[in-house]
Amino acid sequence: xxxxxxxxxxxxxxxxxxxxxxxxxxxxxxxxxxxxxxxxxxxxxxxxxxxxxxxxxxxxxxxxxxxxxxxxxxxxxxxxxxxxxxxxxxxxxxxxxxxxxxxxxxxxxxxxxxxx
Numbered sequence: 599x600x601x602x603x604x605x606x607x608x609x610x611x612x613x614x615x616x617x618x619x620x621x622x623x624x625x626x627x628x629x630x631x632x633x634x635x636x637x638x639x640x641x642x643x644x645x646x647x648x649x650x651x652x653x654x655x656x657x658x659x660x661x662x663x664x665x666x667x668x669x670x671x672x673x674x675x676x677x678x679x680x681x682x683x684x685x686x687x688x689x690x691x692x693x694x695x696x697x698x699x700x701x702x703x704x705x706x707x708x709x710x711x712x713x714x
Contacts, residue, residue, distance in 0.1 A: 665672040
């Protein structure tokens, strides 16, 4: 990682927030700063992951209950995720079709050049 990026991200390690004490420790919201924070503090990342797994093991039905208790949000989110999946798939198909078209045009152009 380049030094200027590290310096920028280090200044981002704590960020202003609505927290009563004014600052919150942890990575900022930018992806490069989050990656850097994880690289600088691998123990924190590991500990948080362990705690998350332990909590999930202790509360196996949490998400099932949450979806049952919040049906409106659950349905909207499900529709949003389905739409995003469809759009991503469609975009991938369009990209593949465009690539095939470019390849065909390139082959045709090479044939024209070789015939001359």
